[in-house]
Amino acid sequence: MEPQTNSGPLKWTLITASAVFLSVFLLLPLAYIVATALRQGMDAYLAAITDKYTCKAAWLTIQATLWAVAVNTVFGIAAAWCLTKFAFRGKKIISTCIDLPVTVSPIIAGLIYLLTFGRQSFLYPYLDSWNIKIIFAVPGIVLATIFVTFPFISRELLPVLTAQGTDEEEAAALMGAGAFTIFRKVTLPHIKWALLYGVVLCTARAMGEFGAVSVLSGHLWGKTNTLPLYIELLYQGYDFTGAFAASSLLVVMAIIILALRLWLERRGSKELDIRK
Amino acid sequence: MNEHAAYVELRNINKHFKDFHATRDVNIAIPRGQLAALLGPSGSGKTTILRMIAGLEQPDSGEILIGGRVVNNVPGSERGIGFVFQNYALFRYMTVFDNIAFGLRVKKAPETAIRERVTELLGLIGCSGLENRYPSQLSGGQRQRVAFARALAPNPQILLLDEPFAAIDAKVRLELRTWLREMITRLHITSIFVTHDQDEAIEVADEIIVTNKGRVEQTGSPQELYSHPSTPFVARFIGNSIPVKDYTRFRYFERFGPQTEAVLRPEFIGIFKKGEKLQYASSAEEGVVEDIIFRGSSLEIRVRLHDNLLSAIRSVNDPAIHVGEKVDVFIYRLFIIDGGRVTLAHNQSLKKESVVI
Structure with a gap:
């Protein structure tokens, strides 16, 4: 559609509507978070964010995020690669399963793991005898985070790999290049930006995950509380300064991710212009 | 080796x-x-x-x-x-x-x-x-x-x-x-x-x-x-082939086998203006020009003969022909499609005249 240039009233109505909407639903709450966090003064705010438990929660969030990103990068590339470069039975089933975490509620995801690895599971005695703790421990939190974020990277890669086709890989293979060389020299440069973009989306989602993690965490202070869980605990304990200060940490992390995303989009589209 | x-x-x-x-x-x-x-x-x-x-x-x-x-x-x-x-x-x-x-x-x-x-x-x-x-x-x-x-x-x-x-x-x-x-x-x-x-x-x-x-x-x-x-497919596929249902309707082409299908090419066909000097004038048939397509270096003439729309090439230097004009059409040869085989058939009048000479 051509950009509308001559219908002034429509343009301004739409701009105003968007601005009001964003202010009410986004800027106002953000401003409120900052205001509440600072209500009792800068010292109280600093004390809240340097609190031992806040730091532990932040560190656990970062840890779970790193795990999720690492695992999903490997899995995402492998899944996207096999779905686009090979023809096999059950391709549709795999493709559908990848999307499952998006459609299933995170709470259910948490419960599934609880049932699989918890006390009532037939696996529990084995895990227990090897001293492996999953439920109400860090591994459970990592598992839950991986589960809810696993479509993000492969979903970014699939369209790019589909559009590329297999000709370049075939050409490289005919010249005697091995699978790893083909991936490194031909495929990877092609999916680089999509991959980084997927990593950013995955990171953002992993940091904010609440539902599935909440079921598996057990809310042990300083042990299994991620930032979102910790914020809820503080809030329910009427520690508003603490809750909003911790929230502001999460907001800062989100803003960093957002800036990264913008930068990636710019770089990616620039490179596309030159080498389409 | x-x-x-x-x-x-x-x-x-x-x-x-x-x-x-x-x-x-x-x-x-x-x-x-x-x-x-x-x-x-x-x-x-x-x-x-x-x-x-x-x-x-x-x-x-x-x-x-x-x-x-x-x-x-x-x-x-x-x-x-x-x-x-x-x-x-x-x-x-x-x-x-x-x-x-x-x-x-x-x-x-x-x-x-x-x-x-x-x-x-x-x-x-x-x-x-x-x-x-x-x-x-x-x-x-x-x-x-x-x-x-x-x-x-x-x-x-x-x-x-x-x-x-x-x-x-x-x-x-x-x-x-x-x-x-x-x-x-x-x-x-x-x-x-x-x-x-x-x-x-x-x-x-x-x-x-x-x-x-x-x-x-x-x-x-x-x-x-x-x-x-060597096969009907190749006869049809190579060249600008023109399919013809019944070649026996053209003069000086004798029936060859049970089937009557044939393939013509533009270069097998000569189109001449009435009165234009033509060696085989007596054996040409009359057709009506339906379309003329300018090809730059040559003209493609589409002419109707016995319900067949034939295409032939004429030089831009030849006397001009117009749509609707009645012209003499002479077919030199054609490929007869006979089951799975292809046979090249020549206009019989060519033989006769060569005998006369």
Whole structure:
């Protein structure tokens, strides 16, 4: 559609509507978070964010995020690669399963793991005898985070790999290049930006995950509380300064991710212009 | 080694894609140094044959031989072939230099040798100075040349090209055809290219292999295919063929077999203005001009004769003919389609007059 240039009233109505909407639903709450966090003064705010438990929660969030990103990068590339470069039975089933975490509620995801690895599971005695703790421990939190974020990277890669086709890989293979060389020299440069973009989306989602993690965490202070869980605990304990200060940490992390995303989009589209 | 012995040979090759029989009992033999074309309509199995020679597809049955050795179980990268893909498949994130050097780097050639070879090839394809460009910064013709150089870099024994001119605009295509023919002749490399364009095949190839529905219909030089089509498909496919339901209605063509179908070509038909001097005036028939198409260097005249719309070529220097005009039509010869066979029939009046003279 051509950009509308001559219908002034429509343009301004739409701009105003968007601005009001964003202010009410986004800027106002953000401003409120900052205001509440600072209500009792800068010292109280600093004390809240340097609190031992806040730091532990932040560190656990970062840890779970790193795990999720690492695992999903490997899995995402492998899944996207096999779905686009090979023809096999059950391709549709795999493709559908990848999307499952998006459609299933995170709470259910948490419960599934609880049932699989918890006390009532037939696996529990084995895990227990090897001293492996999953439920109400860090591994459970990592598992839950991986589960809810696993479509993000492969979903970014699939369209790019589909559009590329297999000709370049075939050409490289005919010249005697091995699978790893083909991936490194031909495929990877092609999916680089999509991959980084997927990593950013995955990171953002992993940091904010609440539902599935909440079921598996057990809310042990300083042990299994991620930032979102910790914020809820503080809030329910009427520690508003603490809750909003911790929230502001999460907001800062989100803003960093957002800036990264913008930068990636710019770089990616620039490179596309030159080498389409 | 015998000059005429087959260098690339396919014996009884069959290939299925699920229920689709893509290649049926194909036998092909291409001598060393020859430039062969696989010509056929889309879906006729020509690309499948090429991909099997390259090792990109495996035949269900039959043998593929290169230089007398069965290579069915030899990976494509060890068959000594260079492959030019239909859309070139240049590595878009590599420069022209890196593209051409890729095959040599994979083979771990020393960097100085690589530089030398790439520079030599860039000169050969007339693209010196473009080594730092990316494929997207090249014209269609340049991309084609780079793809050609990339395929040639590791010194293959055989060059395979899949629809090498399909993605290029008409004007450049003609230039590239001539260029490619010269290049291949100069390098004396056994080459096989796939095309659906008969003009391309006739102009470029030493030998044409016509494929249809997974079978090889006929193999021969362009002249042979043109003047002696051995199957009805080839008679219809090669040249601007005009199908005719009942050739016995034309004068001086005697019934030959049970069927009456025939194929005409524009060059088999002469169209003359009434009163124009004509050697066989008495044996010509009268037709009505329905359409005239200006072809630049010539005119295509469409004339209706016995319910058949025939096309013939007239020079722009001949006296002008107009739509609706009654003209004399003389048919020199035609291909009679008789079951699975094709027979060339001449106008009987030609014989008579030669007897008189």
